[in-house]
Amino acid sequence: MDLIAKVLGRLAMVAGAALVLYLGVVIATGTLAAVSGTSARPPGAAADVRNAKSNRALFLRGRRIFRFDTFGDQAFWGGALQLHRAIAGRRNGGIGPGVSPKTALAVGLKVDATAVPKATAAAIKAGNVNLNDPKVTLALLKLNAVVGVKGFFNRRGRLTSMGITCAVCHSTVDDSFSPGIGRRLDGWPNRDLNIGAVIGLAPSKKPLTDLLGVDERTVDRVLASWGPGKFDAALFLDGKAFRPDGKTAATLIPPAFGLAGVNLATYTGWGTVTYWNAFVANLEMHGRGNFDDDRLDDARQFPVAARNRFGHVRNRRDLITSKLSALHFYQLAIPAPKPPRRYFNAAAARRGRAIFNGKGRCQTCHMQPKGTQTGWNLVTPAEICTDAFAAGRSATGRYRTTPLDGIFARSKRGFYHDGRYPTLRSVVEHYDSCQNLKLTPREKVDLVQYLRSR
Numbered sequence: 001m002d003l004i005a006k007v008l009g010r011l012a013m014v015a016g017a018a019l020v021l022y023l024g025v026v027i028a029t030g031t032l033a034a035v036s037g038t039s040a041r042p043p044g045a046a047a048d049v050r051n052a053k054s055n056r057a058l059f060l061r062g063r064r065i066f067r068f069d070t071f072g073d074q075a076f077w078g079g080a081l082q083l084h085r086a087i088a089g090r091r092n093g094g095i096g097p098g099v100s101p102k103t104a105l106a107v108g109l110k111v112d113a114t115a116v117p118k119a120t121a122a123a124i125k126a127g128n129v130n131l132n133d134p135k136v137t138l139a140l141l142k143l144n145a146v147v148g149v150k151g152f153f154n155r156r157g158r159l160t161s162m163g164i165t166c167a168v169c170h171s172t173v174d175d176s177f178s179p180g181i182g183r184r185l186d187g188w189p190n191r192d193l194n195i196g197a198v199i200g201l202a203p204s205k206k207p208l209t210d211l212l213g214v215d216e217r218t219v220d221r222v223l224a225s226w227g228p229g230k231f232d233a234a235l236f237l238d239g240k241a242f243r244p245d246g247k248t249a250a251t252l253i254p255p256a257f258g259l260a261g262v263n264l265a266t267y268t269g270w271g272t273v274t275y276w277n278a279f280v281a282n283l284e285m286h287g288r289g290n291f292d293d294d295r296l297d298d299a300r301q302f303p304v305a306a307r308n309r310f311g312h313v314r315n316r317r318d319l320i321t322s323k324l325s326a327l328h329f330y331q332l333a334i335p336a337p338k339p340p341r342r343y344f345n346a347a348a349a350r351r352g353r354a355i356f357n358g359k360g361r362c363q364t365c366h367m368q369p370k371g372t373q374t375g376w377n378l379v380t381p382a383e384i385c386t387d388a389f390a391a392g393r394s395a396t397g398r399y400r401t402t403p404l405d406g407i408f409a410r411s412k413r414g415f416y417h418d419g420r421y422p423t424l425r426s427v428v429e430h431y432d433s434c435q436n437l438k439l440t441p442r443e444k445v446d447l448v449q450y451l452r453s454r
């Protein structure tokens with residue numbers, strides 16, 4: 001016992017001396033501040049700082065990809081469809097009249113005002129820039145100012161190709177400069193964009209007629225049927241362009257905000273956000289990457305996809321896969337925007353919330369707080385008294401419960417996947433009859449105000 005105590009005492013002395021010596025060295029080398037700084041923080045704090053830094057870097061990288069990356073899709077939009085030649089116009093080495101800024105804005109393309117130099121902006125304000133001249137469009141493309149459209153120029157400044165990015169459909173601007181020109185709003189769906197009209201400008205439709213196995217007139221008719229705010233992602237899988245009632249089969253461009261915590265993405269729950277990003281970059285934008293989904297081998301449901309082996313895309317040079325994590329991270333980091341106070345009546349919204357969670361039974365599917373089921377967020381068409389057409393075009397055969405935040409930023413062109421309900425009131429009427437809710441007129445008004453407040 002005695003011996004052990006003695007040894008321990010010795011050890012303690014040695015350790016104490018070592019500590020004093022160590023502190024001495026620390027003071028001498030001037031690192032005391034750093035040491036005391038660290039010891040004041042909980043363990044792991046330095047790792048937190050490192051993580052925050054690398055998360056910030058990932059966020060910025062994802063934002064760059066979302067806004068500017070074409071994944072090599074210029075081989076399709078410029079190379080195969082020759083769309084850049086229609087934009088440039090005959091007088092700038094292309095064909096046809098060209099696309100002036102006025103025309104571009106009229107089909108819903110947006111201009112990022114922050115990318116335009118001050119002097120040019122002032123000249124536009126003063127009316128000294130001819131917005132009917134396609135040359136001005138080319139200048140804007142050179143500045144990377146046309147949201148979601150990327151021009152490729154040769155050394156002599158001639159437009160040689162063009163591609164599109166995620167932002168063309170999933171960003172808009174705040175109109176702070178003038179209508180269609182302003183600061184970017186990433187994640188907001190561009191419900192002004194007539195993407196069918198844009199694609200319709202392409203001098204060569206051959207890639208589309210080949211893919212779908214139809215003639216050019218049919219392709220033109222289909223593209224013209226979409227209208228502003230809509231695109232048909234399933235067309236290139238099943239070749240179905242119209243609903244049984246003859247209306248377009250296209251769906252509304254959804255927001256890409258508020259998706260953190262939402263399980264399945266898209267109106268019909270094809271997969272996660274990152275699944276869908278890979279799908280879109282490969283199959284819709286025609287970027288160069290790798291993609292796999294056996295479900296697309298079903299030739300009965302997806303004749304176009306099965307024929308073209310879209311479920312097994314392989315490229316040795318992959319410009320997509322390595323970008324998916326940053327892209328995913330960025331989208332999950334975009335919160336749903338909050339509506340301006342004047343957009344809803346707060347007292348009515350409070351009453352409406354109680355109806356949403358109670359008598360209206362909305363939250364059985366639109367669970368709080370995300371507005372979609374926590375877990376598996378799909379329902380059958382019958383559960384929402386809706387035809388199965390669009391659900392039947394998806395591998396799931398179901399509809400995904402749409403998250404409801406930021407409604408004000410996506411109320412143009414209606415609600416539900418194809419915009420069939422022009423107003424929130426008509427959505428509420430639909431549920432009232434579908435679920436036999438017996439809501440009073442006052443309750444319907446309150447419910448609408450609650451939806452507007454989300």
Ligand code: HEC
Nearest residue numbers: 165166169231233252253254256265266267268277280281
């Ligand atoms: C040509 C327009 C267009 C482009 C370009 C485009 N999207 Fe989409 N996006 C759509 C449409 C239309 C849908 C709805 C498809 C559906 O639900 O069937 C959609 C759906 C989505 C969804 C699902 C949203 C939800 O509510 O679950 C996400 C996420 C998304 N897109 C992200 C992207 C990303 C990232 C890119 C770029 C890699 C991209 N999109 C490119 C039109 C586009």
Ligand code: HEC
Nearest residue numbers: 267360361362365379383399400401402415416417427431
């Ligand atoms: C059985 C599940 C279910 C119930 C109950 C339900 N919803 Fe829905 N809701 C859905 C699904 C699924 C969609 C997507 C339908 C589509 O896109 O075709 C949707 C879409 C919506 C939309 C459209 C969102 C958009 O941007 O397109 C609104 C608004 C909405 N629901 C509100 C409500 C309200 C209010 C109630 C209660 C009165 C309610 N829902 C009850 C499943 C449900």
